Amino acid sequence: RHPRARTMLPLLLLLLPAAHGIAPLQYTPALTTNPTLEGVTTASTFVLDQPRCVFQDYGNADIWLVVALEQTKSTFNNTAKPGTNETAFQRFPDLVGAYMTLNTTLVNYPCPKPAGDITVLRVGSETSCAQDNTRPTCNGPLPGPGPYQVKFLALEGSAPVAETKWSLPIMLRTAKSPSTISTAASGHSAGMIAITTILSILLAILLAGLVAMLVFWSSDSCGGSSTFSKPESVTVRRYNTHHVYDQPAARL
Amino acid sequence: MAKSDDCVHILQGLLVFGNVVIGMCGIALTAECIYFVSNPHGLYPLLKATENSDIHAAAWIGIFVGLALFALSILGIVGVVKASRTLLLVYIILMLITFAFEMASCITAATHRDSLTPEFFLKQMLERYMKSEPANNSDNELTKAWDELMLQNHCCGVLGPSDWQEYTSAFRLTHSDADYPWPRACCVLDAQGLPVNLDGCKLGVPGYYNNDGCYNAISGPVNVQAWGVAWFGFAILCWIFCVLLGTMFYWSGIEY
Numbered sequence: 001r002h003p004r005a006r007t008m009l010p011l012l013l014l015l016l017p018a019a020h021g022i023a024p025l026q027y028t029p030a031l032t033t034n035p036t037l038e039g040v041t042t043a044s045t046f047v048l049d050q051p052r053c054v055f056q057d058y059g060n061a062d063i064w065l066v067v068a069l070e071q072t073k074s075t076f077n078n079t080a081k082p083g084t085n086e087t088a089f090q091r092f093p094d095l096v097g098a099y100m101t102l103n104t105t106l107v108n109y110p111c112p113k114p115a116g117d118i119t120v121l122r123v124g125s126e127t128s129c130a131q132d133n134t135r136p137t138c139n140g141p142l143p144g145p146g147p148y149q150v151k152f153l154a155l156e157g158s159a160p161v162a163e164t165k166w167s168l169p170i171m172l173r174t175a176k177s178p179s180t181i182s183t184a185a186s187g188h189s190a191g192m193i194a195i196t197t198i199l200s201i202l203l204a205i206l207l208a209g210l211v212a213m214l215v216f217w218s219s220d221s222c223g224g225s226s227t228f229s230k231p232e233s234v235t236v237r238r239y240n241t242h243h244v245y246d247q248p249a250a251r252l
Numbered sequence: 253m254a255k256s257d258d259c260v261h262i263l264q265g266l267l268v269f270g271n272v273v274i275g276m277c278g279i280a281l282t283a284e285c286i287y288f289v290s291n292p293h294g295l296y297p298l299l300k301a302t303e304n305s306d307i308h309a310a311a312w313i314g315i316f317v318g319l320a321l322f323a324l325s326i327l328g329i330v331g332v333v334k335a336s337r338t339l340l341l342v343y344i345i346l347m348l349i350t351f352a353f354e355m356a357s358c359i360t361a362a363t364h365r366d367s368l369t370p371e372f373f374l375k376q377m378l379e380r381y382m383k384s385e386p387a388n389n390s391d392n393e394l395t396k397a398w399d400e401l402m403l404q405n406h407c408c409g410v411l412g413p414s415d416w417q418e419y420t421s422a423f424r425l426t427h428s429d430a431d432y433p434w435p436r437a438c439c440v441l442d443a444q445g446l447p448v449n450l451d452g453c454k455l456g457v458p459g460y461y462n463n464d465g466c467y468n469a470i471s472g473p474v475n476v477q478a479w480g481v482a483w484f485g486f487a488i489l490c491w492i493f494c495v496l497l498g499t500m501f502y503w504s505g506i507e508y
Contacts, residue, residue: 035457037457038414038463039433039454040455042429042430047455118457120455122454122455125454126430127430141429173417175418176418176419177420178378178419178420180419181375181378181419183369183371183375187366188363188366191479192363196359198486199486200355202490203355205493207348209496210344210500212500213344213503213504216504217504
């Protein structure tokens with residue numbers, strides 16, 4: 001037996017894990033549920049929880065967010081370098097299957113998370129660099145409704161050292177056109193129907209009364225069924241003259 | 253004769269009383285409609301922006317009907333006291349015309365109120381708020397009215413900020429979704445009119461944006477206006493009906 005072989009073997013075994021590199025972390029990125037945010041997904045952005053207390057062993061690494069479509073995530077290679085054409089936001093999704101953005105160091109993800117702080121990452125918030133090819137790591141608005149899947153990748157230098165799991169598929173909101181809103185009247189309220197019918201009946205009665213009045217007037221020549229005496233006034237009244245003349249004749 | 257004299261006097265007294273009430277109600281109707289026309293809640297651009305501005309027209313009719321009722325009530329009192337057939341005939345005919353106008357006003361106000369559903373305002377807001385090439389001045393006024401509404405009532409959209417996410421809009425054409433998930437007026441603003449926390453507003457963190465819809469703030473005053481015109485007018489018309497019937501009966505009994 002070679003005495004050197006015995007010492008070489010453990011050395012080789014020690015070096016093997018270091019050469020392979022990427023440690024798979026048991027963390028799944030997820031949309032923020034606490035607190036409830038109205039804008040957790042919009043038409044072109046979504047909000048993730050920050051990966052606190054996940055990358056504790058990688059204090060020297062840059063932590064990147066990898067965004068891919070559900071169907072293209074398998075084409076992403078962990079050795080791809082950020083800030084290159086391979087992972088440029090502006091080339092997503094037509095020319096590349098995934099892009100890398102939102103890089104930071106562990107300093108910005110202190111552990112443990114202070115209670116009461118809202119620690120989120122808004123993916124898609126940078127609109128100024130969305131068309132700027134000189135900013136391939138832009139956190140630009142997402143181009144479609146998805147579904148997207150994301151993961152965090154820790155790079156030391158340019159070598160990947162740790163990655164999280166892929167998130168569940170994230171679907172963004174799609175907006176409908178306002179012409180789909182139907183403004184057809186849902187029928188009339190009871191109040192409106194009551195007003196219309198009652199007022200129509202009242203008006204009809206009044207018009208009938210007016211007609212009756214006028215007919216009554218035009219046919220009235222010898223007084224009606226009941227006559228009211230006027231109060232003292234200076235107008236001359238027309239009495240039933242034959243009645244007045246008859247009486248003296250009867251007395252005489 | 254004394255008994256029928258008493259009946260006559262009672263009827264005259266009732267008719268004079270009825271006309272006095274009509275006169276006072278006429279003044280009240282005029283005052284109420286002037287109040288509504290003066291647009292106290294700033295909602296006129298929302299109601300005016302379409303062709304259905306009938307609640308407003310109903311209020312305008314109410315002003316003139318109220319004045320007419322006042323004048324006619326004086327004519328009626330004079331006619332009853334003098335027992336003049338011509339005066340009372342003129343009174344009855346003019347009163348019927350006024351009745352018809354007021355009836356139209358009430359029915360219009362009630363019908364238009366029924367058409368002001370949340371969907372109506374939602375569609376109007378999405379299609380016209382912050383329209384980039386305003387077709388006419390009414391689009392600008394609508395935008396200003398909505399901004400005022402959202403600022404004063406601390407509300408957003410018709411049903412909530414999600415209105416801006418669920419539907420595309422004229423606003424969305426000029427304001428990107430990432431920068432403006434909803435208009436800035438939906439954010440909680442400080443004294444200078446700037447958002448207290450812009451990121452919090454964009455994210456939708458409770459406390460930094462207005463979560464409520466504005467429909468309640470709109471429908472409250474609109475309901476008051478529509479039912480104020482419609483039901484008050486209805487009550488006046490019922491009273492006028494009784495007075496007119498009494499007047500017709502009185503008229504037919506006057507000696508010629």
